Amino acid sequence: MEIVVTTASLVPITRVVMNQKYRTLPRRANSVPRPVDGAHQSTPAKVSHSILLLGSDYAISWGVRTHALALPGHLARELPTRTGVGADIDVLSTAGMGMGDVETLVSDRDLQQYDAVVVLTGVGDAFTLAPTDRWESRVRGLIATLRSEMTPAAPILLVGTEAPSHVKICRTREDGLTDQWAHTLNALSSRICDDTPGAFYTEPTPVPATALDPVDLIRFKSPAAHRAWAASIARQLNVILDRPRPISAEKAEQPQDVSQRLTALNRLGILYTAPEARFTRVVRRARDLFGTEGAAFSLITDRHQWNKAMVGFDLSEVSIQESFCATTVQSGRPFVVEDAWADPRITFDTFVRFYAGFPIMAPDGTRVGALCVFDANPRSASTIDVGYLEELAAEIGRELAESPTVPTPAVA
Incomplete structure (x- = not known):
């Protein structure tokens, strides 16, 4: 005491x-x-x-x-x-x-x-x-x-x-x-x-x-x-924790203006940079899983689709007017095209006939790109399990979240 x-x-x-x-x-x-x-x-x-x-x-x-x-x-x-x-x-x-x-x-x-x-x-x-x-x-x-x-x-x-x-x-x-x-x-x-x-x-x-x-x-x-x-x-x-609130309606599919996406891309600091094994590995797995000719992780600016990682084809850039992934990013939903040559939604000439893509979000929830698989021949949508595509897109999202964001010059 x-x-x-x-x-x-x-x-x-x-x-x-x-x-x-x-x-x-x-x-x-x-x-x-x-x-x-x-x-x-x-x-x-x-x-x-x-x-x-x-x-x-x-x-x-x-x-x-x-x-x-x-x-x-x-x-x-x-x-x-x-x-x-x-x-x-x-x-x-x-x-x-x-x-x-x-x-x-x-x-x-x-x-x-x-x-x-x-x-x-x-x-x-x-x-x-x-x-x-x-x-x-x-x-x-x-x-x-x-x-x-x-x-x-x-x-x-x-x-x-x-x-x-x-x-x-x-x-x-x-x-x-x-x-x-x-x-x-x-x-x-x-x-x-x-x-x-x-x-x-x-x-x-x-x-x-x-x-x-x-x-x-x-x-x-x-x-x-x-x-x-x-x-x-x-x-x-x-x-x-209680059950989580779905963000599909709040973030994943809400309208986003171009400036919001460009800001998120600038903060990520990966646009127009060298290929990285962590992304290529996921893209290759997507191609192998779905048995398509090609697959890509694409970033969407106000003018271009730029492929940060791509397997099966060697194509670094596509204009926004001819980009399947731009539609995927704008919609915030999975986008599947069985035959682009017969689909009224596709109004441009393209060698790609089959496409399936899922949007990818930056750490702040902004949609900045898409993971996609594609073929030069038409395919049925039933050959693609969108759930698996979503899981692989989320894996790329986790890689983006684990990377330090850095300031970069405004994208062109």
Whole structure:
């Protein structure tokens, strides 16, 4: 009992000291790598869950230069392996913010679009020994705000605060007072979520040593650490998520103007670039699966169809007026032509008689191209399983989602 009293008596003094130290952390944090790409990751699919990561800590994606290797990218890949559908991950984060600051991030955000919100923050609160009554008030206030703005069925997942000693720039003793304070705040958060319908708590994820190599151990946060957190969050989301809302009507088939597509193509940075094995591999599999003469992954600009990957034929570019894939992209639906020479929808001369294509989406949901198979001879539509074609198109979409987006010159 004397130890508890002594420790408690030191809290006010320690709180002052830690608040002073906390002001020096931004200088240390400035040397830590952070992503330079957009804070959105996606595993494109016909049906997807839309998730918002909110707060600081792992939501910042410390330690890497692209969100594809951080929590958003890993979660976009981990969640579909459990739910069987796609995932769209948005991030709203600010370094150094505490639980009391999180509400400001969503003040002008439409939360109705999300199937779940994941809150990650609190290391700063634990480091500065935030009073427990203040913490409780802020957690309850944030949950109430989110609940009032989200759809009734959408859950809130509160991820426990990581021990400050695990954050290298904090330089605190393992199992010291700040770590104990994090444990206290987490226990309080867990009780609050137990008492609040639609709110759920999950413990912070210890990254197993076996998952880290020597380079990981000296990094601030490595891709392996982000992957471990993503797997833990995905497991919890899989339990609490409602059935996903189909995006076919909302995104896949909605009208898109040309400027929207050009912007998405510019951000991807793959237009008019060299062939890549990751795309050619999928295109070759499509040709082999359907037994057609050719197959291609095509990107559609305002003037041309440009084939990023092609097997069976050597044709890099087609005018937009003679492009089957342009119709596929514009419609947002699978497009099958049994015999172009006898189809009134085809108004141009072409050596291609049979065509089947499925649209491909960029990580932001914009249709930018198509995966297609084709023949110089007519074929029945019954020879094509559109479901398989969709799966292969989604695989290319996942490759696009895992690539860092880069600024490129405007397409011609």
